Amino acid sequence: MPPREQALDRSAERLASKLAESTTRKSFLGRVGAAALAVAGGSAVAAAVKPDDADAFHFCGHIWTTGSCPSPLPPLARIDRKGFPLHPSSGRPIDNLGRIVDSAGYALNGNGNRLRGPDGAVLPPALRTRVCEDWTREQKGLRDLATQGAWFRCCGGRIRKLVDCCSFSRRRINGDASLTGYCWGGRRVYCVMYYDTGLPC
């Protein structure tokens, strides 16, 4: 097998592992399963994420019209594997106030040191909650939100996972009728988020 296809196969295996670990385990691609990917091989992944930098509605990879979920740094809702907010450009974790935080959740200043209050004491770790199940729920008053469907696109040479935040609401965040998208169980796409996997494509 040519080296390029071997590399694609390894990428497909890593992608399959990440799919199995991710919160969208029951997603459409998750249901197809890592086994299907293993059978189809790297070429299937390569075909699915062919580097065409899909036509973007408001961010790369998003070819439909549903708006982004509310997030600390709108208009984009960039998340990590578990749905917590990340800085849209740097990809670093941010708290609910939009501040870069370290691994323990402490907000950092511009020098990378923990932020201190006017009394000189380090600020306690601030809130950091999930974009779909917490942010969107509280801001939009929907109690049935769940991260469900996902699809993958190649953006900037890296695989991007676009994730649906799904609700039984028949109205989406745009205000008009919602679409089924990759949601299941009667839910429809309320808003969208994305996770940059870092895998090359």
Next chain:
Amino acid sequence: MLETFTPAVCGSRKRQIVAQALFTVAAVAAAAALGLALGLAGNALGAERAVLVAAALALLAAAREAGLLRLPLPQARRQVPEHWRSELPLPVWSTGYGAGLGAGFFTFHPVSTFWIACAGALALASPVTAALCFSLYGAGRALMLVWPRGRAADPTAAVERLTGKRGALLRANALALLACGVLLALAPAAGGAVRVAQNAYDPSFHAGTLAFATQSGDVVVRAPGVPQIVYPNASQPALSGQYLAYVDGAGIRVVRWADGTEVGRVANTTASRPALEWPKVAFVRRDAGAKRIVVRHVIKGGHKIHVSVSAGVDLGRPSLRSGRLAWHTATRRESRVMVKPLTSNAARIVARSKIALVSNPSLHLSRIVWTEARSGVSYLRLGWVVPRPARALERMRSRTRAYWTTTLGSGRAFSTRWTLASGAAAIYRTTF
């Protein structure tokens, strides 16, 4: 400009209308963009610093327009590029003329009002509002292109009649600027925040007396009619009538603030964040694996634990007033502001959020104030100890500044505002 947008210059009546329409759109858009930029700049500067400057400029401008002062104005005494009409297509030059005049900076101003409007937009510090206001300036520019033509067969005659009223217009302009100056100057007293202490935080207010901590490590007490009193090496003050509680190196000290007589002490270095309602003091105590709010009788010595949370939870400075205790808790998943009567275990959630940080409550009679921090905006909220809707006393749009601790009195709230980058803090008073 009026004689530029004629059928002869434009080529036909239809092209004249197109040119006027493009000019209008460009003038309004450019003016709105200017307003937006000024509002953003004002936001970044902090509005309260600019309001009084804008007021002063408006009053100076009023004096200038009334002929009392001679003040030069920043001017670009230029005409629009005439050669554009002959070198560029009609859609381009008419749009360009509109954008140039709508932006305001590239043209002559006979009066100072435009510059005062710029100062006002900075002081307003609200980009969208400023954009909407400035778009009216652009619309006015466009109106002068269309209005005279509708008024008379010879539009230049209409313009000449208007210029004949110049004196009255200047007087009206001066009065308007005077009114703006007065309104801007009064704005802080009319409900806006007034800074009462610089390099200070943790205010405590009771019966007309204000105490606060300074960033140099002291506690200051300010009472009407007496010089301020300083307690060195002290922090986290709490007032109740003639008594003051504060944190020193040995725990919490309670004194008569007028003469410094010690009346009580919590000799525990893990005790902090006192709240005082004489003769009871509430404070946060760090125990092994937990944080607790304890209420102690200063004279009799008895105490009771009212709140207990695990050590990882942020337990904020309590407030003790009218037999009630208020506090906040915050984890990485949720923040809450709580209130409970001292005589009961029934705590009520006043505010909670999984996305905003609600914190630092203060009580006064049946009212409660707290801060609410969100991404890019913070609020000072005023509510009730009983279930009733709360409202925003203040809103601060900033990523570089935030609220800290609060205290509440009758018809006034005090809050700490601080700058994240430098840690510099100041105390502001807001009336309601």
